[in-house]
Amino acid sequence: MTADLLVHNAYIYVDRDWEIPSGWIAIKDGCVLAVGDSSNEPEAKRRISANGRLVTPGLINCHHHMYQNLTRSFGPVTNGTLFEWLTGLYPLWAKLDADTVYLSTYVAIAELLLGGCTTSMDHMYVHPKPFLIDAQFKAANEIGYRFYATRGSMTRSVEDGGLPPASVVQSEDVILEDSVRLVEKFHDAAPGAMNRVALAPCSLFSVTERIMMESARLAEKHDLRLHTHLAEDPEEDVYCQEVYGCTPVEYFERVGWATPRSWVAHFIYPKPEEISRLAHAGVCTAQCPCSNMMIGGGSADLMGLRAQGMPVGLGCDGSASTDSASLWLEARTALLLGRYKNGPHSMSARDALDAATRGGAACLGWEEIGHLRPGACADLVIWQMSEVSLAGALSDPVEALLRCGPATAGTTIVNGVPLVENGLPNLPNLNDVLKEHMKQARRIQRLNP
Ligand SMILES: [Zn+2]
Incomplete structure (x- = not known):
């Protein structure tokens, strides 16, 4: 043949x-x-x-926020804590629309391709306007990229004790209806699919308990994967204790997310027994070494998690926290970080490459990629x-x-x-897209043209 x-x-x-x-x-x-x-x-x-x-094999990115490349290295917040950084940027992200999300997705995919990444998820959780994920699929399909959209969501604005402004959060019913619409329109479970969709409330502290539970129920009904940020910051522990009376992982379990459908981003601050419980439940982790180190908020122990039976993939995280999106760089940084933490015998380049390929494929639940x-x-x-x-x-x-x-x-x-x-x-529209991206980034950052 x-x-x-x-x-x-x-x-x-x-x-x-x-x-x-x-x-x-x-x-x-x-x-x-x-x-x-x-x-x-x-x-x-x-x-x-x-x-x-x-x-x-092409590297796999299992945690990202592509829209953030419109606000990279944004001066006023570069030295803030995670929560300071988020509250400083939400008002800018409130200006996103379908056109800017299309442009940022196109640029993000071009950058990922140059870093050797052939499948990427994206966690799109700010929705000041409708149909933003549709715009992402338009960009990915024009390029011919293997794209795993995750329908992110937030329901809690500052008025309800959350971090974001009211203009970027949505009601429970809108989120759930749009999740089903996107799954029906784009999700393809075939082995060689170019488009997939998972459900991804932003974090435990940004959505209601109903959204967490209903997302798990919808995932079961439509055979989907589930994604969220988990145990990323010690402030999350304080919040969960006050609001739910338990740790973030206990709450994650309570709302029905401790299943083999779930992969979580970061997972830096679980208790040792919580790691073993989630590993046993089949949950995977996306480690984002550059973002974690740039934000200065600690990082998961990649080889330690793997030793407990939890698959670990790599993500470059948001383009405004890492400010770059190279999976090669993430793999190298994961290797440096692992050896820095646990010594020279703890991790090899093959371990890091395995995380960037098979580990990512495990996070996305996709047998046919990563090898x-x-x-x-x-x-x-x-x-x-x-x-x-x-x-x-x-x-x-x-x-x-x-x-x-x-x-x-x-x-x-x-x-x-x-x-x-x-x-x-090999992207004929890239120069035009970059010009327009620059224009929109200036508008969003309130800079003169
Ligand atoms: Zn993230």
């Missing part, structure tokens, strides 16, 4: 415990047809040489580094990927289609 595309002359990291030092990968109909070593290359309509470079075994989605990256930064790195390309650098994607393939080639995005 002739393949559509053959990536060859590559060091291929196929999956954990399977690497091919000199091999090829054949792609047909958006899937991996076969992998092999250089002795038996199949016929293909198009061939791309990796020139001996490392090829890995390159035959039958997998054809999402992969040929990594690129300068000859200078790779000079002398001869013995182990996987360790070199995360120890040397900076690395970017030379080629990023999604669903069998190269969306980055020669280090440049």
